[in-house]
Amino acid sequence: MLGSPLVREASGEDLLRRPEMxxxxxxxxxxxxxxxxxxxxxxxxxxAIKYQGYIEHQQEEIEKQKRHENTAIPANFDYSKVSGLSxxxxxxxxxxxxxSIGQASRISGITPxxxxxxxxxxxxxxxxxxxx
Numbered sequence: 001m002l003g004s005p006l007v008r009e010a011s012g013e014d015l016l017r018r019p020e021m022x023x024x025x026x027x028x029x030x031x032x033x034x035x036x037x038x039x040x041x042x043x044x045x046x047x048a049i050k051y052q053g054y055i056e057h058q059q060e061e062i063e064k065q066k067r068h069e070n071t072a073i074p075a076n077f078d079y080s081k082v083s084g085l086s087x088x089x090x091x092x093x094x095x096x097x098x099x100s101i102g103q104a105s106r107i108s109g110i111t112p113x114x115x116x117x118x119x120x121x122x123x124x125x126x127x128x129x130x131x132x
Contacts, residue, residue, distance in 0.1 A: 016049045061112050068119060069102035074127055084117045093118075 015021050023042045027034040036042050079085065079093045089110060098104035105115050122128035 013049055016046060017052075019050070022046065061116070065101065065105060065112060065115055068115075069100070069105075071101040071119070071122070071128065073098055073100060073104060073118070073122070075099070077122070077127070082117060082121045085114055089114045 012026055015026055016023065023034070023036070023046055036045070075097070079090045082090070085093070092107055092109055093104060096104075096107050098107065101115060101119065104110055104118065105112070119128065
């Protein structure tokens with residue numbers, strides 16, 4: 001029923017993280033009455049638990065980008081040499097020539113992933129200080 005056997009003790013939260021596990025299945029495995037009857041609340045709890053890791057990762061990315069809001073992008077930065085950027089993103093950056101990471105992040109169509117790629121390239125090219 002669980003897809004793969006348990007190799008250690010697991011909490012209800014641990015079990016709900018498994019893609020195949022639902023609150024209904026979990027509560028059917030115990031002799032106790034389900035703690036929550038409200039279907040909407042059950043769904044919200046399942047979603048929060050299943051996506052917790054993704055949400056935390058996104059929050060870390062947001063914090064990282066906030067720290068780099070004022071990080072300068074040199075006027076001579078060559079977006080054509082940045083691998084990993086889509087042609088559309090590259091064209092928008094060339095057109096707008098943002099002077100900072102914050103400015104770049106506010107251009108329509110520039111994704112957080114594109115900002116991360118730019119930061120990595122700034123660092124590689126020595127245009128970003130080590131602590132930034």
